[in-house]
Amino acid sequence: MSFAAPLWLAVAGMVAAGLVIAHLISTSVPQRDPFPTARFVPQGAPLTVLRTQRLTDVVLLLLRLLAIAMLGLALAGAQVSRDAPTRVVLADVSRAVASASEVSDSVRALGDVPMLFAYDSVAHRVDIDSLTQLATRESVTSKASLSAALVAAHRSLSAITEGRTETELVIVSPLAREQVDSATASLVALWEGPVRVVRVAAAGSRSMDTAGDEPSALGLRPAAVEIRAVGDDPVGATLGSAVARTDAPEATAERREPSAEGSQRRAAARIVRTEPTSADSAWARRGGTLVLWPANIADSHLERRATSDTARGIAAESDVVIGDFARTHEPRAGAMMVAWLDGSAAATEAALGAGCIRDVAIPVDPVGDVALRQNFRAIVRRLVQPCGGERDFTALSDSALGLPRSASSLASPAMTGRAIVSREFLWFALAAVGFLVAEHVVRRRRVTV
Amino acid sequence: MLRSGGGEGPLVQYAGLLDALTGLTWPSASRARAGDPGAHRSTRLGRSPEFTEYRAYRPGDDLRRLDWKLYGRTDRPFLRIANDHAALRTAIVVDASASMRFPVDGYGKWEHACAIALGLTAIAIAEGDAAGVVVAGANGDRTIPPRRRRDVLIDLADMFAAVTPAGSASIADTLIRAAAQPRLVVISDFLGSAERAIPALRVAAASGSEIFAVHVAAEAELDPPARTFIADDPEEPGMQRPLSADNRDAYLAAFAEWRSTIASALHGMNASYVLTSTAEPVRDAVRRVVAGHAAMPGDTGS
Numbered sequence A: 001m002s003f004a005a006p007l008w009l010a011v012a013g014m015v016a017a018g019l020v021i022a023h024l025i026s027t028s029v030p031q032r033d034p035f036p037t038a039r040f041v042p043q044g045a046p047l048t049v050l051r052t053q054r055l056t057d058v059v060l061l062l063l064r065l066l067a068i069a070m071l072g073l074a075l076a077g078a079q080v081s082r083d084a085p086t087r088v089v090l091a092d093v094s095r096a097v098a099s100a101s102e103v104s105d106s107v108r109a110l111g112d113v114p115m116l117f118a119y120d121s122v123a124h125r126v127d128i129d130s131l132t133q134l135a136t137r138e139s140v141t142s143k144a145s146l147s148a149a150l151v152a153a154h155r156s157l158s159a160i161t162e163g164r165t166e167t168e169l170v171i172v173s174p175l176a177r178e179q180v181d182s183a184t185a186s187l188v189a190l191w192e193g194p195v196r197v198v199r200v201a202a203a204g205s206r207s208m209d210t211a212g213d214e215p216s217a218l219g220l221r222p223a224a225v226e227i228r229a230v231g232d233d234p235v236g237a238t239l240g241s242a243v244a245r246t247d248a249p250e251a252t253a254e255r256r257e258p259s260a261e262g263s264q265r266r267a268a269a270r271i272v273r274t275e276p277t278s279a280d281s282a283w284a285r286r287g288g289t290l291v292l293w294p295a296n297i298a299d300s301h302l303e304r305r306a307t308s309d310t311a312r313g314i315a316a317e318s319d320v321v322i323g324d325f326a327r328t329h330e331p332r333a334g335a336m337m338v339a340w341l342d343g344s345a346a347a348t349e350a351a352l353g354a355g356c357i358r359d360v361a362i363p364v365d366p367v368g369d370v371a372l373r374q375n376f377r378a379i380v381r382r383l384v385q386p387c388g389g390e391r392d393f394t395a396l397s398d399s400a401l402g403l404p405r406s407a408s409s410l411a412s413p414a415m416t417g418r419a420i421v422s423r424e425f426l427w428f429a430l431a432a433v434g435f436l437v438a439e440h441v442v443r444r445r446r447v448t449v
Numbered sequence B: 001m002l003r004s005g006g007g008e009g010p011l012v013q014y015a016g017l018l019d020a021l022t023g024l025t026w027p028s029a030s031r032a033r034a035g036d037p038g039a040h041r042s043t044r045l046g047r048s049p050e051f052t053e054y055r056a057y058r059p060g061d062d063l064r065r066l067d068w069k070l071y072g073r074t075d076r077p078f079l080r081i082a083n084d085h086a087a088l089r090t091a092i093v094v095d096a097s098a099s100m101r102f103p104v105d106g107y108g109k110w111e112h113a114c115a116i117a118l119g120l121t122a123i124a125i126a127e128g129d130a131a132g133v134v135v136a137g138a139n140g141d142r143t144i145p146p147r148r149r150r151d152v153l154i155d156l157a158d159m160f161a162a163v164t165p166a167g168s169a170s171i172a173d174t175l176i177r178a179a180a181q182p183r184l185v186v187i188s189d190f191l192g193s194a195e196r197a198i199p200a201l202r203v204a205a206a207s208g209s210e211i212f213a214v215h216v217a218a219e220a221e222l223d224p225p226a227r228t229f230i231a232d233d234p235e236e237p238g239m240q241r242p243l244s245a246d247n248r249d250a251y252l253a254a255f256a257e258w259r260s261t262i263a264s265a266l267h268g269m270n271a272s273y274v275l276t277s278t279a280e281p282v283r284d285a286v287r288r289v290v291a292g293h294a295a296m297p298g299d300t301g302s
Helices: A007-024 A036-040 A058-075 A100-109 A128-135 A146-157 A184-190 A234-244 A278-285 A374-383 A423-448 B010-020 B068-074 B109-126 B152-162 B172-177 B194-206 B248-268 B282-291
Strands: A026-028 A031-034 A049-051 A087-092 A115-119 A123-126 A168-173 A195-199 A225-228 A253-255 A269-272 A289-292 A303-316 A319-330 A335-340 A345-352 A355-360 B040-056 B078-086 B090-095 B131-137 B140-147 B183-188 B210-217 B229-232 B240-243 B272-277
Touching (some): A007 A058, A036 B229, A036 B240, A036 B248, A087 A100, A087 A146, A100 A128, A100 A168, A115 A128, A115 A146, A123 A128, A123 A146, A146 A168, A146 A184, A234 A374, A278 A289, A278 A345, A278 A355, A303 A345, A303 A374, A319 A345, A319 A374, A335 A374, B010 B109, B010 B152, B010 B282, B068 B078, B090 B109, B109 B131, B109 B210, B131 B152, B131 B172, B140 B152, B183 B194, B194 B248, B210 B248, B210 B282, B248 B272, B272 B282
Parallel strands (some): A031 B229, A087 A115, A087 A168, A168 A195, A225 A253, A225 A269, A269 A289, B090 B131, B090 B183, B210 B272
Antiparallel strands (some): A026 A049, A115 A123, A303 A319, A303 A335, A335 A345, B040 B078, B131 B140, B229 B240
């Protein structure tokens, strides 16, 4: 048993000593009853009877001492050690983290971590050694979901009925904007114990200069998008107008001839409308976004569909293009980026090394106006985004999670604004109230007898 | 015959007492003053059939009372003397001061006094006497004038049920107003009123009234509980004295001496004094009153 404020024990001890003394030196007033012949009682008798040097009302004394002891323990913040976890740690291992080893070190610095979750798009329960191994990964492209990690943390406590209000939630993360959604703050608010954020450096905090000329897998905006196509390719036209309308000042569309090594110098995304080469795969493995979008789908590497038909449109989240698209082939398995209107995949993404390969099975008619439509341009912009989608590593403040803003990485329970009432406090306080009620009952019973 | 009032009235609780007192008489200790015909011997010698004695004629005597047959035989004039009988108006004064409400819960002095008053009234009415009751309370007297009809018992029970003893009323004024009655009964604990009640009774005795003083005491007053408590006089709020085993004997002695003083004063005016406890059956107390026995059974008079 440990005490948060042992001074209260001393105070309770002094009060108890005073109570014992009061019971040793006590005066009692007899009961007052109507008695018509009181005038014949001799005068001069004292109204109070003084008792000294004798412990009186032992039962009452015991009840009072127990009540004081319980109050002292409650106010002293007595804690009974339990096996229940006192801390749940969520370690961010997503692409938003500049250095996974920093996350690992931060978790180790927390000391005893009975329950540790590593999370990116999903959360896995790991131990500290496994987290260290995760830190040795070369690159990570997955986007983190803090809400998914919080759900996993909540589920980890579902089987625990005791000590939930004392279990601390520690989030080791740069707290990037992209990993927070509308449910995150609510999930944090549901946590019954204290919550604190241990911040680590975000990947976006690296300067452009240190990123080098290689395509970045660390969240940098694409320095350039290149396309390898033959002739007047409609996607090239779309790409030219699409990147010209982006807000990134450094974004430019470069039209390169196939396999030009020098052209890879600043490109982060590459659209290959011709036959892909091994150099393309190697480039993607180093972190590039390789978009395999054959101009002639029929002779491409894509697999032919069992039945060919005409799709009435394509959609990528809120961007929808209505038109007739001959659906003859389908992309390889991977995360769906663009879907036909019937929900099947029209473009997928598959990780490859530090980068990724995106298969696009959308035929673009060079004659029609599809390539010039605004929604089609938006879909093309999505396809040339860095692996894992759009990145936003802007660090959020603690208030975004409903926590008070703190200068340090550690947030005390008082700073979180939550009333921390421990289970022991309730026990001892209730016991004190119970003893006081019993004392009252005993005292009243003695008076009426 | 009692007027019909249903069987649920306050008088019902006294039914057993009235049954127990059936046949009791309450003869006057002295000759009653002339008045309505009744069961008590009158001071007046009349012409009733009940012969008493002959007396020699004295000039001025009523010649209608001369026994002419005796005059013929003896040639001396004698008057035939016969006792007359008169009724005795009875007034019962019941003390309703706060001290009579003890014990507060249960059967107390007030209930005991009411039962005694009703029993005496019933006996008096049964003998043909007119009987009335005055309840002396803090808010004035509540009076039932002397009547001979038995339904006065119903009114009496109703009045007792409606009265709650309170205050510190003195019965002295009530006794003075009732002093003209030939028979005056006072039922009281005499606490707080003895100093004025005794002279008032003395006035009544001097005027020829037959005085009966029934001193009602609670069992707890005669034998206080052994525990220690603060005795709080209901009639004197400031009087609070602790009664314990240490001063219990002194209390008993003082109380007994006070009762003895009252008894002596009443005996001095040729009044009947009866001390009764709430522990004593009412019928026994009433019997002792009408028989003129002062002491309770087992009472040593201390």
